[in-house]
Amino acid sequence: MNGIFSDRMQDVPxxxxxxxxxxxxDPEIISFAGxxxxxxxxxxxxxxxxxxxxxxxxxxxxxQYSNSExxxxxxxxxxQRYQEQQGIRLDPEQILITNGSQQALxxxxxxxxxxxxxxxxxxxxxxxxxxxxxxxxxxxxPVPVHDDGMAVDQLASAVERDRPRLMYTVPxxxxxxxxxxxxxxxxxxxxxxxxxxxxxIEDDPYGALRFRGEASPSxxxxxxxxxxxxxxxxKIVVPGFRLGWIAAPAELYEKLLIAKQAADLHTCxxxxxxxxxxxxxxxxxxxxxxxxxxxxxxxxxMLAAIDRSFPDTVTCTRPDGGMxxxxxxxxxxxxxxxxxxxxxxxxxxxxxxxxxTAAGATSTFRLNFSCVGELVITDGIGRIxxxxxEMIA
Amino acid sequence: MNGIFSDRMQDVPxxxxxxxxxxxxDPEIISFAGxxxxxxxxxxxxxxxxxxxxxxxxxxxxxQYSNSExxxxxxxxxxQRYQEQQGIRLDPEQILITNGSQQALxxxxxxxxxxxxxxxxxxxxxxxxxxxxxxxxxxxxPVPVHDDGMAVDQLASAVERDRPRLMYTVPxxxxxxxxxxxxxxxxxxxxxxxxxxxxxIEDDPYGALRFRGEASPSxxxxxxxxxxxxxxxxKIVVPGFRLGWIAAPAELYEKLLIAKQAADLHTCxxxxxxxxxxxxxxxxxxxxxxxxxxxxxxxxxMLAAIDRSFPDTVTCTRPDGGMxxxxxxxxxxxxxxxxxxxxxxxxxxxxxxxxxTAAGATSTFRLNFSCVGELVITDGIGRIxxxxxEMIA
Numbered sequence: 001m002n003g004i005f006s007d008r009m010q011d012v013p014x015x016x017x018x019x020x021x022x023x024x025x026d027p028e029i030i031s032f033a034g035x036x037x038x039x040x041x042x043x044x045x046x047x048x049x050x051x052x053x054x055x056x057x058x059x060x061x062x063x064q065y066s067n068s069e070x071x072x073x074x075x076x077x078x079x080q081r082y083q084e085q086q087g088i089r090l091d092p093e094q095i096l097i098t099n100g101s102q103q104a105l106x107x108x109x110x111x112x113x114x115x116x117x118x119x120x121x122x123x124x125x126x127x128x129x130x131x132x133x134x135x136x137x138x139x140x141x142p143v144p145v146h147d148d149g150m151a152v153d154q155l156a157s158a159v160e161r162d163r164p165r166l167m168y169t170v171p172x173x174x175x176x177x178x179x180x181x182x183x184x185x186x187x188x189x190x191x192x193x194x195x196x197x198x199x200x201i202e203d204d205p206y207g208a209l210r211f212r213g214e215a216s217p218s219x220x221x222x223x224x225x226x227x228x229x230x231x232x233x234x235k236i237v238v239p240g241f242r243l244g245w246i247a248a249p250a251e252l253y254e255k256l257l258i259a260k261q262a263a264d265l266h267t268c269x270x271x272x273x274x275x276x277x278x279x280x281x282x283x284x285x286x287x288x289x290x291x292x293x294x295x296x297x298x299x300x301x302m303l304a305a306i307d308r309s310f311p312d313t314v315t316c317t318r319p320d321g322g323m324x325x326x327x328x329x330x331x332x333x334x335x336x337x338x339x340x341x342x343x344x345x346x347x348x349x350x351x352x353x354x355x356x357t358a359a360g361a362t363s364t365f366r367l368n369f370s371c372v373g374e375l376v377i378t379d380g381i382g383r384i385x386x387x388x389x390e391m392i393a
Numbered sequence: 394m395n396g397i398f399s400d401r402m403q404d405v406p407x408x409x410x411x412x413x414x415x416x417x418x419d420p421e422i423i424s425f426a427g428x429x430x431x432x433x434x435x436x437x438x439x440x441x442x443x444x445x446x447x448x449x450x451x452x453x454x455x456x457q458y459s460n461s462e463x464x465x466x467x468x469x470x471x472x473q474r475y476q477e478q479q480g481i482r483l484d485p486e487q488i489l490i491t492n493g494s495q496q497a498l499x500x501x502x503x504x505x506x507x508x509x510x511x512x513x514x515x516x517x518x519x520x521x522x523x524x525x526x527x528x529x530x531x532x533x534x535p536v537p538v539h540d541d542g543m544a545v546d547q548l549a550s551a552v553e554r555d556r557p558r559l560m561y562t563v564p565x566x567x568x569x570x571x572x573x574x575x576x577x578x579x580x581x582x583x584x585x586x587x588x589x590x591x592x593x594i595e596d597d598p599y600g601a602l603r604f605r606g607e608a609s610p611s612x613x614x615x616x617x618x619x620x621x622x623x624x625x626x627x628k629i630v631v632p633g634f635r636l637g638w639i640a641a642p643a644e645l646y647e648k649l650l651i652a653k654q655a656a657d658l659h660t661c662x663x664x665x666x667x668x669x670x671x672x673x674x675x676x677x678x679x680x681x682x683x684x685x686x687x688x689x690x691x692x693x694x695m696l697a698a699i700d701r702s703f704p705d706t707v708t709c710t711r712p713d714g715g716m717x718x719x720x721x722x723x724x725x726x727x728x729x730x731x732x733x734x735x736x737x738x739x740x741x742x743x744x745x746x747x748x749x750t751a752a753g754a755t756s757t758f759r760l761n762f763s764c765v766g767e768l769v770i771t772d773g774i775g776r777i778x779x780x781x782x783e784m785i786a
Contacts (some may be wrong), residue, residue, distance in 0.1 A: 004505050004558065004590055006529075009648050039453035048448045055441045060432035063440070063631040078771070099492060099657035106656045110528065115508075131655040135503065136399075165397065174569035197397055238456040242661045255402050262524040263499045268635045268661045280684050 008115075008135050030347040030380035032367040035175065035323065037235045039371075042289045043282065047238070050277035058273055066269035068261040070097025070245070074276045078231065078245055085208075088220050088229075094247050096256055098269045100245035101203055101230040105132035105168075106247070107263065108228065111255040112137055112165055112199060118159060118196075120167035123152065124326070124355035124364065126175045129168050129203070138166075140357040145177060147317065149185030156192045167200045171219065172207040173322025176355045176366040180320060183216040190222035199252070203230040205244075208288050210321035211296030225249060233275060235323070236288050241271040246288065295323065301374035302367065302381060309385035311392065316367075323370040326352075329363040333391060336361060341387035347380045401508075401528050423740040423773035425760040428568065428716065430628045432764075434684045436675065442630070443670035451666055459662035461654040463490025463638070467669045471624065471638055478601075481613050481622075487640050489649055490660045494596055494623040494637035498525035498561075500656065501621060501639070504648040505558055505592060506531055513551060513560035513591075515543065517719070517748035517757065519568045522561050522596070531559075533750040538570055540710065542578030549585045560586065564612065565600040566715025568702075569748045569759040572779045573713060576609040583615035590646070596623040598637075601681050603714035604689030618642060626668060628716070629681050634664040640780065688716065694767035695760060695774060700779035711762075716763040722756040726784060731755060733781035740773045 054062050071073065075092040082088040098104045105128070113119065113136040123142035133140075141158040144151045149171070158164070169189075171181040181189070193200060202219045220227045232244035248256055260266070262316065299319060306316055306327075312331035329335060335351035342348060352364030369377065405672070447455050453616060459748035462468065468485040475481040491497045498521070506529040507511065514523065526533075534551040537544045551557070562582075564574040573651065574582070586593060595612045613620045625637035641649055653659070692712060699709055699720075706723035728744035735741060745757030 005648055006503065006505055006594060006647070008507075009504050009651070036458055039457050042453045042456045044448065044452060044456065048445075051448070052441075055437065055444070059437060060435045063435045063437065063633040064432050065429055065627075065632045102655075103657040110399065111402050112397060112399055114401075128655075128658065131651075135652065135655050139742040145468060161496070199397060208406065234458075239458045240662045242657065242659070252397070255398055258402070258524075259528065262495075262521075262528050263656070264496040264635065266635070268492070268664055269633045270664060271661055280657055 008137055023149065028346060029343075030372065030376055030383070032347070032349040032369070032372065032380060034368055034371055036371055037239060037323070038291070038294065041287075041294065042238050043278065043287060046282050047278055047331070050274050050281065053277050054273045062270050062273040064269075066150050066266050068257055068266045070095070070267055071237070071269065071276060074165065074272050074279075075245070077276065077279055078247075082229075086218055086220075088218060090247050094250065094253055096246045096248070096253065096260060097272060098244045098246060098260070099242040099264070099267050100234055100239070101205060101232045102128050102132060103263070104136075104230045104244055104246040105129055105201075105203075107256050107259045108199070108201060108358060109133050109136040109138075110259050111252070115239070118162040118164035120155065120164045121357060122169060122174065123357070124352060125357070126170055126203070129353050130355075130357060133166075133168070142357050145174060145179055147173070147179055149181030150189055152185065152188045152192060155189060159192055159196065159198070163196070164198055167198060168203065169201065169219070170203045170206075171279045172204055172215070173209065173319050173324070175206070175322070176324055176350070176352070177326040178317045178319030178322055178324045179326075181216060186216055186219060186222060190219060193226065194223060196226075198226065200227050201230060202227055205232040205235050206229075206322035208236050209292055209295060209323070211292045211299065213320040228252065236284065236291070237275060241268075241275055243267065244269060244276055255289060272388070292321070295321075295370055298369040298372065298377060299325070301377045302369045305378045305381035309382055310388060313392075314388060323368055325367050325369065327365050327367060329365075329388070330392075331363075333363050334361045335363055335365040338365065338387055338391055339383070341390055342384050345383040345387055347383040394603045401530055416575070418676050421739060422736075423769055423776070424736070425740070425742040425765065425773060427761050427764055429764055430632060430716070431687065434680075434687065435631050436671065436680060439675050440667060440671055441734065443667050443674065446670050447663070447666045455663050455666040457662075459659050460661045461650055463488070463660055464662065464665045464669060467665050467672075468638070470669065470672055471640075475622075475640070479611055479613075481611060483640050487643065487646055489639045489641070489646060489653060491637045491639060491653070492635040492657070492660050493627055493632070494598060494625045495521050495525060496656070497623045497637055497639040498522050498594075498596075499528075500649050500652045501559070501592070501594060502526050502529040502531075503652050504645070505735030510557040511557035513548065515558045515562060515567065516750070517569050517745060518561065518750070519563055519596070520747050523747075523750055526559075526561070531547065537549060538567060538572055540572055542572070545581045545584055545585060547577065548582060552585055552591070556589070557591055560591060561596065562594065562612070563596045563599075565597055565608070566602065566712050566717070568584075568599070568715070569717055569743070569745070570719040571710045571712030571715055571717045572719070574609060579609055579612060579615060583612060583677070586619065587616060587617075591619065593620050594623060595620055596629050598623075598625045599715035601629050602688060602716070604684055604685045604692065604734060606713040621645065629677065629684070630668060630671065634661075634668060636660065636668055685714070688714070688763055691762045691765065691767060691770060692718070695762045698771045698774035701732060703774055703781060706785075707781060716761055718760050718762065720760060722757050722781070723785075724756075726756050727754045728756055728758040731758065731777070731780055731784055734783055735777050738776040738780055740776040
């Protein structure tokens with residue numbers, strides 16, 4: 001069985017995070033490495049009630065094969081929420097239910113990308129997106145993101161030179177950096193790509209988790225025909241249900257639907273029914289406000305501890321929402337070195353390497369603040385500060 | 394947005410079945426067209442109890458992100474069942490939980506096939522497999538299946554000439570034909586492909602649904618290093634949970650796991666926990682025996698009605714299990730013509746066209762017997778017999 005694997009499997013990055021997470025399984029270790037929502041806010045009791053009702057009301061319907069698009073009522077809920085929250089008008093028929101937004105990425109790459117075509121990605125960028133796209137063998141055009149969004153000069157020259165087909169963005173509380181694109185940056189980005197054969201993917205798993213400041217308008221308002229919206233219930237309800245969605249223009253939708261059908265026929269309808277019942281009987285915004293309150297508190301605790309204990313030469317982003325912030329060591333000091341010293345002090349984070357499409361050491365690192373209480377955050381950041389002090393000395 | 398779609402989307406067959414199924418939504422129409430398991434046998438009460446227990450025992454664990462491989466206990470259950478039922482020894486670490494076996498097909502094609510490489514498929518073959526594979530742009534090598542299995546002469550020359558990478562088979566109660574490969578046929582097939590760089594996919598969603606005769610041994614016994622086993626809980630428990638699996642050799646497993654992670658991170662763990670609890674607390678074989686009893690009765694009713702009312706020139710397979718049988722009209726009469734006459738009499742089935750990789754009219758058709766009671770079967774077959782009579786006259 002030599003040579004049995006396809007060429008596309010040659011280019012796939014090793015799962016760096018997987019190795020890191022092994023270290024973090026030890027409960028004695030303080031972990032800022034994960035990317036999980038805080039389980040304390042899973043609405044378990046409410047989901048249990050919803051599940052009972054689904055069994056009672058839907059019987060065998062919730063257990064039989066179903067359509068590939070997803071439950072129409074759930075898609076209508078999503079469309080209505082876009083209208084209410086963001087003034088985006090969508091037909092429920094434009095919404096495809098997927099197994100989390102990870103599957104949305106796989107389907108989009110499948111229907112759009114030929115081998116070797118170019119894709120704009122954020123640098124640093126979301127690891128899961130890099131993994132999904134890599135299987136379609138793109139040429140990556142990494143464009144740096146700064147505190148206010150994408151580096152527009154570099155974007156303009158990459159787009160002009162390489163005519164990319166896709167552009168992947170997380171404009172709100174980006175993973176890994178925690179930054180958000182300003183309204184002005186969005187307008188500049190939109191101007192550069194308007195009218196090109198280029199789809200912009202706006203992945204927005206964290207947008208609802210804003211604990212400070214005002215939202216900037218979606219790219220959909222600027223580029224309605226070129227923007228594909230990805231969303232997820234993973235960070236605002238529960239991730240285990242694996243329920244996300246794509247909102248796409250009709251012609252693209254039809255192709256995505258064929259790809260979805262070929263990929264797995266349809267997403268689990270049992271969990272779709274439960275989620276729908278939960279959303280109908282509970283106040284989602286009130287639920288989200290509890291998550292935001294905690295994440296905001298934890299983020300402030302982390303930033304306060306950083307301000308107190310890190311040297312000024314270590315810089316950090318100051319997110320307005322989401323789950324992550326992003327640090328940078330001075331003078332090109334390698335974050336892997338810091339990681340090893342931190343592990344010795346029983347605290348972990350993710351060194352920046354896997355968030356870049358090019359291999360090589362970096363001095364950046366990601367800190368997650370969603371899953372750890374304030375006292376532990378203060379303790380953990382103090383330990384990292386010690387490790388930094390040791391490195392610099 | 395011209396030219397935005399990838400080349401792989403150009404080759405995808407239209408979903409013929411989707412159009413057919415629209416006709417069959419009318420409850421006044423007798424449908425032998427579906428491919429659904431009979432909902433009367435969904436263990437709803439038992440799953441409800443299992444769900445309650447999962448909420449109580451697992452709490453947030455069943456709702457958080459999980460590993461890409463699937464629940465180890467569920468994988469151990471599957472491995473143990475292979476041992477008990479078929480004498481196949483597998484390590485649970487060789488089993489990957491997928492969103493039904495449809496996703497298994499997508500992942501296998503993704504990690505094995507390059508554009509234009511050859512794949513052996515059964516003719517007629519399972520439509521879902523043709524759809525999944527088509528997105529990877531294979532060259533199809535269709536090999537006819539007969540009452541006792543695959544046409545070995547044609548297989549031998551196709552394998553010799555075209556050096557296929559994959560071969561897709563449903564050796565037990567094949568969809569669409571209902572035929573099973575005899576033990577001798579399996580040996581002959583195995584001899585032809587042994588030692589080649591060719592993976593044999595043994596997809597076995599119906600194997601447990603035997604209502605007559607003796608099982609033949611899995612290809613795994615003949616070709617342990619070249620056989621990938623696909624299985625599913627859809628036909629023996631419920632399809633809505635979307636739980637299937639791949640059992641693969643270690644090197645292939647590692648690639649499949651990377652592809653799974655990129656495709657959707659992991660399969661819904663909530664339904665995995667529920668299924669596991671159900672399997673631990675209930676007698677699966679007793680449950681399956683009730684399904685078999687009904688399907689066997691319904692198949693016999695269908696064959697009896699066919700024997701009574703179809704002319705001798707219309708031939709049919711006589712399945713030992715599963716959900717389908719396969720008919721052939723005489724003298725190349727087109728099954729689409731029969732379909733239209735049948736719709737007028739308010740009875741439907743699936744004409745053979747979508748089960749072939751080459752386009753064109755056929756005189757074959759598929760009849761499903763899992764979802765319709767005996768009286769209605771007799772009525773429906775009678776109506777088809779009238780339509781055949783009209784066509785021949």
